Amino acid sequence: MSEFSTLRQRAGLTVAEAARAAGYDERTAYRWESGEVKPREAVLRLLRSMQEPVARREPGEPAFRFIDLFAGIGGLRRGFEAIGGKCVFTSEWDKYAQLTYRANFPYDDHEVNGDIRQVAEADIPQFDVLLAGFPCQPFSLAGVSKKNSLNRAHGFADETQGTLFFDVARILAHHRPAAFLLENVKNLLSHDRGRTFEVIKDVLQEQLGYHISYRVVDGKPWTPQHRERIFIVGFRDPTAFSMNDMPIPEGGPVLASILHGAAEIEEPEAPYSEGPEGKAAAKYTLSQHLWTYLQNYAEKHRQKGNGFGFGLVGPGDTARTLSARYHKDGSEILIDQGKGRIPRRLTPRECARLMGFDRPGQPPVRIPVSDTQAYRQFGNAVVVPVVEAIARHMEPHLMKALAAQEPERDVA
Known part of the structure; x- marks a missing residue:
């Protein structure tokens, strides 16, 4: 029996499930199973790690559905699973981050997609909340300024094309979810002399019509680390939600x-x-x-x-x-x-x-x-307890927004 086969069985996986977890096709996995080819050490390391227990999603109907973009190793996801959400779509381009993600969410019924730029928005399943820790990139305002001078309309495609924020915007525009949470470094506020953040706010508020609230939050009250990140929350419909109302614990661990x-x-x-x-x-x-x-x-x-x-x-x-x-x-x-x-x-x-x-x-x-x-x-990750605190702060507003939607809304 091959080492792959032994580790696979100990992990309680079929050959197909092991192939999916490692990010390979079944044909390759069967060659590992027979011993014809030895898998890379990363694959064996993954299977060894899967001998340990993993926190699993509670069974039952989810409270809402969300998608996890620029997912990394799933830090944002963990915060929203804690309030009853179910992840229905994941995108992460880094192959090593994909390995860690799959290892910790083996119960998923969807694949980890790679480059979000290659995914059509119509191919993403319906969802209620969008999560994205998108990379910070400069936007060119030259085209916008020219169109303004000619009194011609422009949209987020003109302003954000070529950046990964464009993909967040196009998905929001197509699906119109009830809410979103975006995360980035604190310097997003001052990036490109503040112009980057101004474009982001304009796209989210003026062009997409979301009601946004943002705040820089330090992870220190939850974990023994100074880690300031900006979190931008948006709701499609008017709401009294404010990030400034979120309680922050005093002190913090060492x-x-x-x-x-x-x-x-x-x-x-x-x-x-x-x-x-x-x-x-x-x-x-x-x-x-x-x-x-x-x-x-x-x-x-x-x-x-x-x-x-x-x-x-x-x-x-x-x-x-x-x-x-x-x-x-x-x-x-x-x-x-x-x-x-x-x-x-x-x-x-x-x-x-x-x-x-x-x-x-x-x-x-x-x-x-x-x-x-x-x-x-x-x-590159987020401080998970911070995200969970934000998710719990959003929860009553999110539940109210979802309850106001069409009765036939399906969260299965």
Whole structure:
């Protein structure tokens, strides 16, 4: 029996289901099954990770349907599943993010679509809420200015063509869902001297007719990390909803709540932690060469009066923002291991906790990819408890909006 076959059976998957989870066709999977061809290590790693339990959607009729665009590893989705939503369409172009997504949502009855630009809006099933953590890109206003000068009408296709926000706009225009949530970096507000955000607001409000509210929210009250992101909520019909009314918890946890060995939170988990106390594996400690380089780099910029340098933190602290480049040197969040010891990076498991994907009382998120890819994925993700808080703030307004729709609305 091939290793693929053994792992597949332990995961409780058919050959077809395993092929779908890994993103390959059935013919290839049957060659793995027979041992004719050995799959890539990423496929075997995925199946090994699927031996562990995964949080599953509760059975029953969903409260609403949503789509997950620029999905990453499903952070936005988790917040809306928490209030009873069902995901009916997913789009994510990165193949490694797709692996992690499939591993954590194996119960989906739909595929993970790739490039959203290649998907016609009419091919997307009906839904009630659109979720999108769309990339920030500059918009060219030259065409708009020219048309204004000629007193000619223009629309979002003219203003946003060539950007990924255009795909959000065209899907909203076609399906007219009851609501949406868009997420982006804080700098979206000042991007291209504020012109990018002005176009976005104009498209959503004036051209598509949605009632929007937005707010920059820091993840610190929910997880031990400063992470400011802008969230834009829109409702199709008039509503009293306001992001400014959303309650924000006071205080916030510290790093001891997510670090290996700093609290009684887990058994040792290879390859991330080891030993009877479950401390971080030795491989996450920086090399002497890298540690010396980072110290010299920080000192050089200190002498110039710059603020560049590493972020050294301990169990009682709050971390800087985790970035997608964390895999390079880990400099923004280095864990102090005590006097005379070289600091270490966070492990991918600690990153999952830092971003709120792993939470007490829930099965840990599956991480079927390499450390490098995991760091990129968590660095690009949203803080899940923040999204859940927004979803719960939206919930009464969303339920009211859906109740006012046609009686024949189908949420099955």
